[in-house]
Amino acid sequence: QKEVEQDPGPLSVPEGAIVSLNCTYSNSAFQYFMWYRQYSRKGPELLMYTYSSGNKEDGRFTAQVDKSSKYISLFIRDSQPSDSATYLCAMSTGNQFYFGTGTSLTVIP
Amino acid sequence: GAVVSQHPSWVICKSGTSVKIECRSLDFQATTMFWYRQFPKQSLMLMATSNEGSKATYEQGVEKDKFLINHASLTLSTLTVTSAHPEDSSFYICSAPSVNSYNEQFFGPGTRLTVL
Secondary structure, eight states: OOSEEEOOOOEEEETTOOEEEEEEEOOTTOOEEEEEEEOTTSOOEEEEEEESSEEEEETTEEEEEETTTTEEEEEESSOOGGGOEEEEEEEEOSSOEEEOOOEEEEEEO | OOOEEEEOSEEEEOTTOOEEEEEEESSSOOSEEEEEEEOTTOOOEEEEEEETTSOOEEOTTOOTTTEEEEEEETTEEEEEEOSOOGGGOEEEEEEEEOSSOTTOEEEOOOEEEEEO
16 A cells, blocks of 8 residues: 555646645654645645644645544635646655655646 | 755756756755656655765665765755666656755756656
């Protein structure tokens, strides 16, 4: 079983839709949870960084962590064509990082 | 956020040659940097952890003699792919942790290596 599972998609939504991206994990030692956005042929860009369970909001983005279910989510409200990218979840025990495979998102104008 | 740069952004080389990729933290110091490779439509694979002033730590299965890492200063780490072969063609990305939190990684823009 992989440490981090992420549905690769692709996911296609109309502009303005709410997007939900998810990852599950198996290691209960993960304490830090991140979401990265990666445009084609570019390096990942940190979007959200959270510690432990709970919600964190930043503009149109909301990150949710449920440690009891070992499940994290990223919600994008009012999605825009510029949100079209691959979204990677990442998790850390504090010493080791693990990345999901990424979900490819396309927002159609 | 902090800025990490990489150079070159794209390199094409002949099989058997060596290629050096630079990773710089532009506005902060990084005693640790990470090197990843990424194949098309796949996630990041950690290759090694670069430590300033000491030897790099390589992940299992990564040949340390093939992928030479030097972390010469607090703002520069280099990855040299020695005797490159077509199977080394990939997207190489470095990252450095934030000075505030080791778990907050900032990535470079990546270097696309094509070995002919």
